[in-house]
Amino acid sequence: MTTTGTVNGSNEALRPHAEDAFAEELKALAAADDRPRPTRWNLSPWAVATYLLGGALPDGTVITPKYVGPRRIIEVAVTTLATDRALLLLGVPGTAKTWVSEHLAAAVSGDSTLLVQGTAGTPEEAIRYGWNYAQLLAHGPSRDALVPSPVMRAMSEGRIARVEELTRIPADVQDSFITILSEKTLPIPELGEETQAVRGFNVIATANDRDRGVNDLSSALRRRFNTVVLPLPATVEEEVDIVSRRVDQIGRSLELPEVPAGADEIRRVVTVFRELRDGVTGDGRTKVKSPSGTLSTAEAISVVTNGLALAAHFGDGVLRPGDVASGILGAVVRDPAADKVVWQEYLETVVRERDGWKDFYRACRETTAGR
Known part of the structure; x- marks a missing residue:
C-alpha cells in the first residue's frame, strides 16, 4: 500500500x-x-x-x-x-x-x-x-x-x-x-x-x-x-483516561499543549457528560434530566480538543473553563428548546453548588446567555 x-x-x-x-x-x-x-x-x-x-x-x-x-x-x-x-x-x-x-x-x-x-x-x-x-x-x-x-x-x-x-x-x-x-x-x-x-x-x-x-x-x-x-466506560477514571489519551494523540498531531495542562478541565467535562447521560449526579444524591444527545466519550474528546486549540491560539496554552464552555453547550443543546432548559437546570441545581466549580459555572452561564 x-x-x-x-x-x-x-x-x-x-x-x-x-x-x-x-x-x-x-x-x-x-x-x-x-x-x-x-x-x-x-x-x-x-x-x-x-x-x-x-x-x-x-x-x-x-x-x-x-x-x-x-x-x-x-x-x-x-x-x-x-x-x-x-x-x-x-x-x-x-x-x-x-x-x-x-x-x-x-x-x-x-x-x-x-x-x-x-x-x-x-x-x-x-x-x-x-x-x-x-x-x-x-x-x-x-x-x-x-x-x-x-x-x-x-x-x-x-x-x-x-x-x-x-x-x-x-x-x-x-x-x-x-x-x-x-x-x-x-x-x-x-x-x-x-x-x-x-x-x-x-x-x-x-x-x-x-x-x-x-x-x-x-x-x-x-x-x-x-x-x-462495546460498553460506555464504567467509571469516571476510565473515561478520563480514554479522553486524556486520545486528546494527547490528537493534540500532538495538531501541535497543541500537552494534556496535563488541562487535566482538571478534562475531568470536569467527563463528569458533566456522565451525569447528564446517566440522569444522576456522581454521588447519586441528585437526579437530573438528560438531554436529547448521546454525550459520548467521542464528543468529550472533541470538546476538549477544541478547547485546547482555543487555549493554544487565543489564550496562554492552559485549558480553562472558558475554553470548554462553548463546546459543552454545543454538545448538550441539540434541541434549542428542550435541551437548553435541561442544561440551565443542571447549571443552577448542580454546577452552581459544587465546590471549586465557580469559574466553570460563570463561564457556562456567560456562554449560554450569549446563545
Missing part, C-alpha cells in the same frame, strides 16, 4: 492509518511474538490483543493501550476473527467501534484501508464489484474491466474488510453479504466466474445500537456475525 502525504520522508498525514501511526509497536510485537499465528495473520491472537490493550514486551518496548475497557471484550473479538464467523461491533455512538475496528484490522492484516462506509446510498457495487465502463464498452465484460470492492480485495488477498455503519446500508444491499459470509465466495455471473475467499479473510462491521429500526439486519445475516457489544 502506498501512503501519500509524506514530505522529506516524514509522514505529514493529518490522521495516519493505524498501521502507519503505530508501525513501531506493530514491528516490535511481531519480533517478540512466538505464538501460533492463523494463516496470513501478521500477529498471533495474543499479540493482537496486547496491541489493543497495551503492555510491555521483554525488550522493554511499551505498547500503548488503544482500547480501555474489559479485556474479555477484545479477546472475544480477536478470537472471532480467527474463526469463520464475521465480527459485529455494536454500541451507542462514541464507544470506539470504528477505532477498535481499525486497530484490529491493522494488527491482523497490516492494512486497515479495505473499508466500506455504510450510508443510505451505499450501492451493491461497494460490497461486490463495479465496472470500468470505458473498458466495458470497448471490450465487453472482462477481468480488466472489473473494479473490485474492498470486500472482494480482502477475499482474494486473505485480509480483513471493514464495514462501517452496517445498519445504515439498505437491507437489500446488506444481503449481498450473506453468500460472502456463508459460502466464502463472490459470484461474478457476467464472467461465469467467482472469487473465493482465501484463508485470512474476514469482515469487521460496526453498528450503532441507536439505529435499530433504520435498516435492521435480517436474521439470516445476523447469524453470520458474532456480536460484541
Whole structure:
C-alpha cells in the first residue's frame, strides 16, 4: 500500500492509518511474538490483543493501550476473527467501534484501508464489484474491466474488510453479504466466474445500537456475525483516561499543549457528560434530566480538543473553563428548546453548588446567555 502525504520522508498525514501511526509497536510485537499465528495473520491472537490493550514486551518496548475497557471484550473479538464467523461491533455512538475496528484490522492484516462506509446510498457495487465502463464498452465484460470492492480485495488477498455503519446500508444491499459470509465466495455471473475467499479473510462491521429500526439486519445475516457489544466506560477514571489519551494523540498531531495542562478541565467535562447521560449526579444524591444527545466519550474528546486549540491560539496554552464552555453547550443543546432548559437546570441545581466549580459555572452561564 502506498501512503501519500509524506514530505522529506516524514509522514505529514493529518490522521495516519493505524498501521502507519503505530508501525513501531506493530514491528516490535511481531519480533517478540512466538505464538501460533492463523494463516496470513501478521500477529498471533495474543499479540493482537496486547496491541489493543497495551503492555510491555521483554525488550522493554511499551505498547500503548488503544482500547480501555474489559479485556474479555477484545479477546472475544480477536478470537472471532480467527474463526469463520464475521465480527459485529455494536454500541451507542462514541464507544470506539470504528477505532477498535481499525486497530484490529491493522494488527491482523497490516492494512486497515479495505473499508466500506455504510450510508443510505451505499450501492451493491461497494460490497461486490463495479465496472470500468470505458473498458466495458470497448471490450465487453472482462477481468480488466472489473473494479473490485474492498470486500472482494480482502477475499482474494486473505485480509480483513471493514464495514462501517452496517445498519445504515439498505437491507437489500446488506444481503449481498450473506453468500460472502456463508459460502466464502463472490459470484461474478457476467464472467461465469467467482472469487473465493482465501484463508485470512474476514469482515469487521460496526453498528450503532441507536439505529435499530433504520435498516435492521435480517436474521439470516445476523447469524453470520458474532456480536460484541462495546460498553460506555464504567467509571469516571476510565473515561478520563480514554479522553486524556486520545486528546494527547490528537493534540500532538495538531501541535497543541500537552494534556496535563488541562487535566482538571478534562475531568470536569467527563463528569458533566456522565451525569447528564446517566440522569444522576456522581454521588447519586441528585437526579437530573438528560438531554436529547448521546454525550459520548467521542464528543468529550472533541470538546476538549477544541478547547485546547482555543487555549493554544487565543489564550496562554492552559485549558480553562472558558475554553470548554462553548463546546459543552454545543454538545448538550441539540434541541434549542428542550435541551437548553435541561442544561440551565443542571447549571443552577448542580454546577452552581459544587465546590471549586465557580469559574466553570460563570463561564457556562456567560456562554449560554450569549446563545
